Amino acid sequence: MCTSKIIAAIMTAGLTAGCVSVHPEVDERYGDTVRAAKQAQILNPQPARYPQAGYGVDGRAAKEAMDRYVDSFKAPPPTMNVINIGGSLTSQEAGSR
16 A cells, blocks of 8 residues: 555656746757857858968978878887886786785
8 A cells, every 4th residue: 555655656746747847048048058169169250251361380381290190100109118116027026915
């Protein structure tokens, strides 16, 4: 008998949850933060109306940077040896503990 009352109370709460109205203030400003974030990421939102000089580097510098980037994969720089401070240098000492 007690479990049927609990189940009835849960079902009533679930059915009445669909009747809650949304505040009109929420609907008015729905999506404002997404639009503001998108606007903040656009460097020049109207380039045809307000033409400006190009941003960044010139063609020669961009080509040289890309060439250095590609060459870094052909001949990567040597790796650095890291000294393990406070620990053992061999795995045999670590396993004997």
